[in-house]
Amino acid sequence: MVSKDRIKLEVKDLEIRYGSHVALQGATLNIRENEIFGIIGPANSGKTSFLRAINRMDEMTSGMRVKGTLEFNGKDVSQWRNLYALRSRIGVVFPLPVGLPMSVYDNVAFAAKLRGVKGKANLDEVVERCLTRAALWDEVKDRLDSLGSLLSGGQQQRLTIARALSQDPELLLLDEFSIAVDPVTTMRIEEVLKDLKKEMTIVLVTNLVQQARRLADRTALFLAGEVVEVGKTKRLFGGAATDQRTTDYIEGRFG
Numbered sequence: 001m002v003s004k005d006r007i008k009l010e011v012k013d014l015e016i017r018y019g020s021h022v023a024l025q026g027a028t029l030n031i032r033e034n035e036i037f038g039i040i041g042p043a044n045s046g047k048t049s050f051l052r053a054i055n056r057m058d059e060m061t062s063g064m065r066v067k068g069t070l071e072f073n074g075k076d077v078s079q080w081r082n083l084y085a086l087r088s089r090i091g092v093v094f095p096l097p098v099g100l101p102m103s104v105y106d107n108v109a110f111a112a113k114l115r116g117v118k119g120k121a122n123l124d125e126v127v128e129r130c131l132t133r134a135a136l137w138d139e140v141k142d143r144l145d146s147l148g149s150l151l152s153g154g155q156q157q158r159l160t161i162a163r164a165l166s167q168d169p170e171l172l173l174l175d176e177f178s179i180a181v182d183p184v185t186t187m188r189i190e191e192v193l194k195d196l197k198k199e200m201t202i203v204l205v206t207n208l209v210q211q212a213r214r215l216a217d218r219t220a221l222f223l224a225g226e227v228v229e230v231g232k233t234k235r236l237f238g239g240a241a242t243d244q245r246t247t248d249y250i251e252g253r254f255g
């Protein structure tokens with residue numbers, strides 16, 4: 001049993017639909033403080049929909065309906081009246097770097113300004129700290145005024161991580177962050193994530209089972225809208241999964 005106060009996200013019997021199409025059902029799991037929780041599974045298994053439900057993107061996704069319990073810090077996300085306040089605690093990094101039509105500096109300073117950080121010295125400090133934590137500072141410190149969109153793909157992805165960190169999130173959701181990133185950058189970001197989990201909880205949706213193996217403390221297999229199994233990554237990858245489908249997926253027999 002995990003003590004209640006170590007549970008960051010408690011999910012019970014969650015169902016996500018788009019119109020009549022069920023994307024996820026009967027999902028029950030919990031995500032603990034300071035762990036990296038990996039989610040693996042083939043396309044269309046409901047992984048991204050799960051992340052969307054956590055930070056209430058159903059509000060802006062037409063036809064999307066969420067039922068069941070999804071408690072963040074013990075309070076159901078559906079009870080948060082102030083979605084800005086909820087989302088400021090939950091950072092999200094999408095598969096492809098998006099929305100960078102501003103300078104490198106402003107990309108990171110933007111959220112900090114919104115949450116009330118004032119004065120150039122304070123903003124400079126946030127920008128340097130977040131870019132350093134995202135392993136990008138050394139590469140961009142001399143071009144903070146250039147457009148974020150002019151950086152390489154791997155740099156842009158790290159910029160989106162720096163931007164997510166600038167909110168000082170308690171929970172960081174990453175959706176297949178390495179899709180558009182070269183292997184060296186992927187490894188650098190993986191090192192960053194190992195370090196970040198000391199300060200926050202990370203949910204890592206990945207299409208790379210070996211990435212879950214390298215990074216996740218526990219891993220869940222999602223399959224066709226069902227949570228097949230949740231367990232310690234070492235156990236699942238060590239040949240002791242309880243569901244044969246987990247073993248088959250991990251060993252690449254389908255996907």
Ligand SMILES: Nc1ncnc2c1ncn2[C@@H]1O[C@H](COP(=O)(O)OP(=O)(O)OP(=O)(O)O)[C@@H](O)[C@H]1O
Pocket residue numbers: 018021022023041042043044045046047048049050061062063207
């Ligand atoms: N906005 C939407 N409107 C209608 N159906 C959707 C929408 N988003 C997702 N779906 C459907 O919900 C199901 C789950 O999709 P989801 O994106 O959550 O899966 P996934 O596991 O993240 O897949 P992938 O690895 O391809 O990103 C799929 O059948 C998908 O077609």
